[in-house]
Amino acid sequence: MNHPFDRQDVDVAWCPGCGNFGILQLIKEVLDELQADRRSTVIVSGIGQAAKTPYYIDVNMFGVLHGRALPVATALKAANPELMVIAEGGDGDMYGEGGNHFLHAIRRNVDIVHIVHNNMVYGLTKGQASPTSQKGFTTKVQVDGVGSEPFNPLAVALALKAGFVSRVNIGNAVHAKEVLKAAFLHPGYSLVDIFQPCVTFNKTNTYQWFKENTYVLDGSYDPTDIGAAMNKALETASMPLGILYRNISSTFEQRIRRGATEPLYSIKHDTAQIQGLFEGY
């Protein structure tokens, strides 16, 4: 069935049953339901299976390098604050190769939606451990099982006081959609970590596993209490899904552009003013 945000004539490169299909559908539905303007929407993505998503969505796209979607998206938003900017990629892309950018995109509070497909494995490079792989996960490289502590994106984001910290499970698409919508509407940096089963290379963290090891935060949960959010983020036996924290503060593009929103392509400098300055030397 055709969706208004389908890109035509593309050859989808995912394995049948992959969680990425659900995420693709989810994003298209959210764009549709929020009536996104396709020419004002840009998805910046890195490299990986997850990062292929924008090639299948009919909006503007900048496919960059492994780990580098965030700095590109950050500057893009500042250069034209009137665009709806999304940065998308996998857990290896965003938390591994792009880890430093992750920290600083949060600090800047740039108004982008940061979608991370968290399958706890490197899909594209055929099954090595990712920063979020669970301890003991064995691969062709981690032959004795992963020994390092898994990266906890939510706790890291909270430690940096990210404006919007959330996690969803693509196995629970109804819930995931509501959270993603809220992320799109949040003014500022919004992290949506999506549990995404990789059916080919991760036989541990399956649809079933994600279902059994997560629970949805209930209505009484207060997402404005950062302390409570941190406690939630640190839960590992059963992991909470939903919006852990939100908080609105000034955004990067507002600060760096001193409140202006017109795109930089329409800005030119006044040569008379430059001349005047030069004469002062």
Place this chain on the structure above:
Amino acid sequence: MTLNELKRYNGRNGMSAYVAYKGTVYDVTQSPFWKEGNHQGQHNAGADLTIMMAGAPHGDEVFAKMPVVATLEEEPLLQQSDASAATPLKERLQIWYKKYHPHPMTVHFPIALHMFSAGLDLFFLASPKVPYAVGVFYTFFVATVMGFVAMIAGVLSWWINYNLSTRRPFVVKLIVATLTLLLGVVGIALYLENPGIVYEASLEGITYHAIILFTGMSVIVLGYYGGKITWGDLSQYDTKTVVSETEEPLSAAAGKLPAAGTYEVPFSSAATMAPVKEVRYEVKEGGIGRPNTISILIGGAAGAGIDTLENLLCDAFKRSGYYLFSTKEYMSRVRGGSNTVLIRISDTPLEAPCWEVDLFIAMDALALEHAKERCTSKTIIVADQTFAQMETNSRAIPMKETAQKLGNVHYANTYVAGVAFGLLGIEPQPLIQSVAEHFKEDTANAAAVNEGCQAGGKLERSTLPALPKADRERSEKLHLMDGTTASGFGFLSGGCNFVASYPMSPSTGVLNFMASMSKQFTIAVEQSEDEIASLHMVLGAWYAGARALTTTSGGGFALMGEALSLSGMTETPAVIYLAQRPGPATGLPTRSEQGDLNLALHSGHGPFPRLILAPGSLRECIDLGYLAFELADRYQLPVIILSDQYLADSIAMIGDVDFSAYEQRRYIVRTDKEYRRYADTQEGISPRGVPGFGEGLVCADGHEHDERGQITEDYRKRIQMASKRARKETGLIAQAVAPYTYGEGSIAVIGWGSTRGAIAEALQQLDDPRLVQIHFAWVHPLNPEHLLFLKKYTHVIVVENNADGAFADRLQHYGIVVESRVLQYNGFSFFADQLSAMISERIKELS
């Protein structure tokens, strides 16, 4: 056995295979499921599998068949704190809990029984029969007992699964459950005391029935919140919750995402448009022949004010009507941070330092020692009377004494400026003006200048060269600035409106300049987290239509290789200001070298066209800064400006610049519905759209792509796109700025970038009609036609401030025979006097 010891028993290389589970170590060596210490390709022996068992398809009954070999002990040296020691217990409990779900398992009994008991009691109240009364009590009794069990399981779950959360559902549950249990005990006690009360309307009787009925309802509350905790509340993200966040219901939020407005692109221009007015090298002003100069070196400790002294003297010499040049440096052999400032005044323009000086002012004893090498027998050395040496060319002055007399050691600087003017015999009025403007309130400085002038005037000065001719009218038309500022003006006139950089000497000055300009111009300036981010930000900004710049030095540029390549593939323009310093690695951070040409040429994987420009004068800093943006935009490729510490930090004079001549263009098209970012064209330049401007979509991609920007692996498209990108270089080469030549002789002295001034002065000093200066500021890609004339020279000497002669190699690559290379890589840029000696040496060898 500890975990560490356990690791060795991994079942490989003849070792037994042991695994631990819940504190016990089992031997699985003989198990058919544990071949070579590996289980189902997933788990390895030598590890604690307790956690993993949660995800296993089988229970722990499998361990019953395995021989037990030891118990798992804590690591002796890794004694953990109490808190972390408690965690394994908690985790073990979590796993156990997940398996048996004790709370949901037990909680249904008290709920059902309490409700049943309350229901039955209603029947009893309607018709008080004995079996009813007995039934009510016993159900109530069992309900209460089971209530305790459920409560214990519930509290356990609260601790291990919910970290003793104090959220509302938990608090409500705790209060209601405790109350229910207490009432249960009271109810049981009342009944046992006297079962007859159930028939009475006494206080005890009424209380008893009230308890039965109340607990029948309170368990419903417990059940409701229990369900809420376990299953969550899906409706939390419904319109209601999001309302509070976004202040409007989601349905109304539709269409509220950012949407681009309509704007115009100033000077929107097609890439087929004629090139901007050709950038020409300025023709050398002033006469031929040796310039008349006086060189003054000032040495002193960092922070003691020699920077102020430099500014004051430069300003005052300019007011007095001289051409001047000034450069600072940190001498490599110097310990203790003794810096020098060299100021040269002249009657012709000059842009080069010299090694030997005419006047040396030592602000402290250390400076005196360190700069000695640069003094000849004719150099006048001015020093404080406390450390001046007793040589014929030494002049002792009461520097410190006068400053103390005036009330502050800092007056020594203004005093010394006065001494310089007095000694050179220059009229002090301009200096007094400079000092007055610089220090405004602090009038004691004027007194210091006067005292200095008088003292200087009395000093013996017969060895000094004649004072160059001053011309105030001439110098009033000139502007005094360093290479950093000139580059900044170039970028500003190129329309730069976005800067992302990570600070690194000697490039930081341009970052500072652009940041200061952001107060008056629309320029978004961000300090990035690293250079990888810098260039990626620059690409993101250009993609959205900005004119973006990053500033860095070699080490930072090395980190940009990947993004440079992305610029090449996605055809996203970029401008990189690369101020070189000597490497490898950290090298000499405060000194100068032209060592990064090969890096600039070859950085980035995969071939793609790029432009490298290397200014050699203030004017070139401005022209090429502008040209960098113009050509990056037009040809959609990365442009690297190669400067260096010497050029960035040296102050010289520049004539008038007409900034209105720098036409501000934008090579951006309004997209239509059918827009294709990589449309194949004859020149290889695809019209560049930006998102939100027009009806089309802009898809840029770092993979090989088709014309739409869609990822492809089709070999025909690969060839098509790679050729399209390569074709852009042809157009670029056609716009190359030809090298600047000066002289008519037969021996070519070739340089590039910042050596222009030093070579010019060296040749002036040699005054040999055979010598011709050839200067390249457009370094890559070279136009072979521009090189043809080089073949007519009998000898080619290449002068480079590096160890590898990278540019000479470049010329040889184009078939130019380079006979001789003058290379200097001691951390200094060339000194004109030393360079002239080196060149004359080479000429002797050649002829």
